[in-house]
Amino acid sequence: MSLSRDPGGMRFAYLLQLGDNALILGQRLGEWVGHAPELEEELALANFALDYIGQARALFTLAAETEGRGRSEDDLAFLRDGMDYRNVLLVEQPNGNFADTLARQFLFESFYQIQLEALAESSDTQLAQLAQKVEKEIRYHLRHTAQWVVRLGDGTELSHQRMQHAIDGLWRFTGELFSANAVDHWAAESAVGPSPPSLQRPWDTLVDEVLEEATIARPESGWMASGGKDGRHSEHMGHLLADMQFLQRAYPGATW
Amino acid sequence: MTAPEFEHGVGGADSAREAEVRAWLATLPDPEIPVLTLEDLGIIRWVRSEGDSVTVGIAPTYTGCPATEVIEASVREALESHGVTEPRIERVMSPPWTTDWISAEGRSKLAAYGIAPPAEATNSKRALFAPGETIGCPRCDSVNTIRVSEFGSTPCKASYKCGDCLEPFEYFKCI
Numbered sequence: 001m002s003l004s005r006d007p008g009g010m011r012f013a014y015l016l017q018l019g020d021n022a023l024i025l026g027q028r029l030g031e032w033v034g035h036a037p038e039l040e041e042e043l044a045l046a047n048f049a050l051d052y053i054g055q056a057r058a059l060f061t062l063a064a065e066t067e068g069r070g071r072s073e074d075d076l077a078f079l080r081d082g083m084d085y086r087n088v089l090l091v092e093q094p095n096g097n098f099a100d101t102l103a104r105q106f107l108f109e110s111f112y113q114i115q116l117e118a119l120a121e122s123s124d125t126q127l128a129q130l131a132q133k134v135e136k137e138i139r140y141h142l143r144h145t146a147q148w149v150v151r152l153g154d155g156t157e158l159s160h161q162r163m164q165h166a167i168d169g170l171w172r173f174t175g176e177l178f179s180a181n182a183v184d185h186w187a188a189e190s191a192v193g194p195s196p197p198s199l200q201r202p203w204d205t206l207v208d209e210v211l212e213e214a215t216i217a218r219p220e221s222g223w224m225a226s227g228g229k230d231g232r233h234s235e236h237m238g239h240l241l242a243d244m245q246f247l248q249r250a251y252p253g254a255t256w
Numbered sequence: 257m258t259a260p261e262f263e264h265g266v267g268g269a270d271s272a273r274e275a276e277v278r279a280w281l282a283t284l285p286d287p288e289i290p291v292l293t294l295e296d297l298g299i300i301r302w303v304r305s306e307g308d309s310v311t312v313g314i315a316p317t318y319t320g321c322p323a324t325e326v327i328e329a330s331v332r333e334a335l336e337s338h339g340v341t342e343p344r345i346e347r348v349m350s351p352p353w354t355t356d357w358i359s360a361e362g363r364s365k366l367a368a369y370g371i372a373p374p375a376e377a378t379n380s381k382r383a384l385f386a387p388g389e390t391i392g393c394p395r396c397d398s399v400n401t402i403r404v405s406e407f408g409s410t411p412c413k414a415s416y417k418c419g420d421c422l423e424p425f426e427y428f429k430c431i
Contacts, residue, residue, distance in 0.1 A: 040405035040415065047407040054320020058349075129350035134319060136352060136431045144406050 010186040011124070012066045013086070014193065016076070017183060017229055018119075019059030020087035023077055024237075025108060026052030027244050028095055037098055044144060048105070051137045058130055078248040082237050086183075089228040090173035092237045096166065099159065102148045103166035109142045110206045111177045111199065118194035127192065146210045153214025160215065167211070168219050175224025178203070183229075266302035266313065277303045277310055280338050287326040288410050291369040294327060298357030301348045309342035310335055315353040318411040318431075355412075355430045366428055367394045372416065374430035391427050393418035403427075 006012060029049035036042030060073035090108055095101045116138060119131035152163040178200040180188070187193035211218050227233070247254055264274065281300055286292045294300050294314075301313040312331055316324045328345045335343035355374035358366075363373040375389040390399050393416075400419035406429070408415045414429045 040407070043405055043407040043409075043415070047411055050320040050322075050411055051318060052320070054318060058319050126349075129352075130319075133316075133349050133352035136354075137318060140406070140429070140431060 006066050008186075009067070010183060010190075011192070012063050013183045014187050015059050015063035015066060015127070017086040019056045019063060019076070020085045021091050021108075021112070022052045022059060023056035024085065024087045024240065025091040025105075026050075026056060027240060028091065028093075029101075029105075031095055031243075032101065041098070045101070048141055051141070055130075055134050055137075058134075062126055062130070074248075078245050082233055082241055083231040085233065085237065085241075086229055086231065088173070088176045089225055089234055090170065090176065092228065092234060092240060093170060093173065094236055096169075097162060099152050099162035100166040100169070102145060102152065103163060103170055105141075106145045106149045106210065107167075107170055107174055107207070108177075109138055109145050110210070111174075111203050113138045113142050114199050114202050114206070115194060118199070122193060123191040149210055149216070150214040153211070153216040163214065164216050167216055171219040171221070172223060172225050175221070176226040176228060179224075179226055179229075181229050262300065263302040263313075267304040267306075270305065273305045273310075274303045277305065277312070277335070280334050281312070281331060284327075284330050284334055287323045287330070288412075289366070289369070289371065291365050292358075292362050294331070296359050296362030296365060298359060298362075299327070299353060300331075308340065309344065310340045311344040311346055313346045313348040315348045315357075317353050321411050323410075353431075355428065358428075370394050370425055371413070372425060372427040374428045376430065389430070391416055393421060393423070394425055395423050396421040 026049045029045050029052065032042065032045040033049075034042075036045055056077065057073050060076040064071050064073055064076060088108075090104060093100075093104055095104075113135065116131045116135040120128055120135055122128040122131065149163060152159040154160070178196045180196045184193070184196050188195035208218060225234075262278070264271065278295075278300065282293060282295050284294045286294060286297055297317070299315045299317065301315050304311040304313070312335070314324075314328065314331065324347075331345060332343045356376060358374065366373045372391050372394045375391070391401050391403075392399050393401050396418060398418055398420040401416050402419055404415040404417055404424070406414050408426050408429075412428055413426045415424065416427050417424045
């Protein structure tokens with residue numbers, strides 16, 4: 001799609017929102033490598049990270065082509081400043097303990113899978129085709145992620161406490177998943193992507209089912225934090241980027 | 257099995273040329289599971305040629321699979337070694353690759369290599385708490401096997417062990 005068919009850079013902005021969620025969560029998951037509680041779970045988190053980085057690459061490649069200004073997928077990943085990232089606040093939250101990471105993963109992937117199912121029907125053929133592929137990867141993750149929420153929630157007193165604490169602490173970042181900004185309105189109006197509020201009900205159903213199985217109480221929905229999709233991030237984002245971008249900032253153009 | 261055939265005649269490809277190019281690529285191994293060829297994996301989707309240029313459509317297995325670039329480079333190299341001056345690769349996202357496309361020969365090669373071949377894809381969207389499939393041990397054929405992890409050394413594999421011969425083995429997971 002040429003720039004002339006992307007008035008206002010909306011397609012570019014939409015692809016960035018999707019790609020940044022994948023990139024930042026992939027980076028967070030990668031931080032577990034060498035630190036996970038057991039080898040099998042380290043493999044799982046590293047596999048998740050790999051899938052997310054792969055998805056980010058595919059989305060950034062489309063975004064860079066759409067923008068048509070000669071930037072590459074790597075430029076988009078490594079050479080933007082914090083306020084230019086459009087990921088939701090949830091995915092940039094620190095890893096915390098294992099329960100915090102799995103709770104973050106579950107709250108995001110239960111949303112992402114529903115979003116991908118809708119994107120698979122997108123009027124944008126390239127995006128629809130990519131979403132069909134990615135949806136299968138996330139479906140596989142979500143099974144693993146949901147099982148861990150149940151295993152910890154319905155496990156020992158300590159594991160239950162940690163999972164409940166993790167879900168309670170992250171809940172305030174879930175509202176942003178279902179709020180629509182100008183880019184989301186454009187996507188919904190042009191049938192490129194779902195309207196975020198429309199994903200809330202299927203998400204509630206899925207999350208309630210898993211939380212009940214896990215004997216975890218669903219937190220009251222109170223004040224919700226937002227701003228990530230418009231470039232207003234939490235203080236954690238700068239630290240994450242400093243780590244992720246260090247090599248390209250210190251040695252511009254370095255390659256493998 | 258839902259394996260779609262290799263797509264013939266994409267963009268009006270000449271069938272003799274198509275067969276020739278496929279024959280060049282038929283023996284290329286998968287870089288991570290070298291016992292399998294790209295043909296066995298079912299990832300070579302189509303061949304298009306115009307004059308001296310040849311384009312090959314390749315379906316990536318996983319979006320993040322690091323082997324994808326190695327595979328593309330090996331295809332490009334094979335085309336160049338047969339005198340193609342403008343080899344091009346296109347990533348084919350749709351329909352998405354599935355383990356159902358692995359050929360019968362590929363499945364028996366996997367088992368002989370010690371990797372349990374994938375069960376058939378179920379495609380059930382909401383199988384969150386579905387019981388795991390029964391996977392046979394590729395060494396002793398026992399079905400008394402235990403899943404150690406849903407993940408493994410590459411994105412396409414899970415880790416198992418056999419309850420009878422006690423050997424650990426990998427399972428080519430099904431997507």
